[in-house]
Amino acid sequence: MFKKGDKVIIHSHRYAKLYKGKEFTCAANEQKWDDDNNYIILKELGIEGKSFFTHYLTRV
Secondary structure, eight states: OTTOOOOEOOOSSTTTTTTTTOOEBBSSSSESSSOOOEEEEEEEEESOOEEEEEGEEEEO
16 A cells, blocks of 8 residues: 555556656555555646556555
């Protein structure tokens, strides 16, 4: 489970090439989206952050 302050990288998502090697910070704890998916807000993307499904992220 990802927690606020964790450092992550994006993989296997269409943005993975764009952000290759960039570390992001989780702005809040991981949340449930539906029965199959969880998401996290990445602080460095936009003013309020951007959500990503956790299966596209790896903790650094």
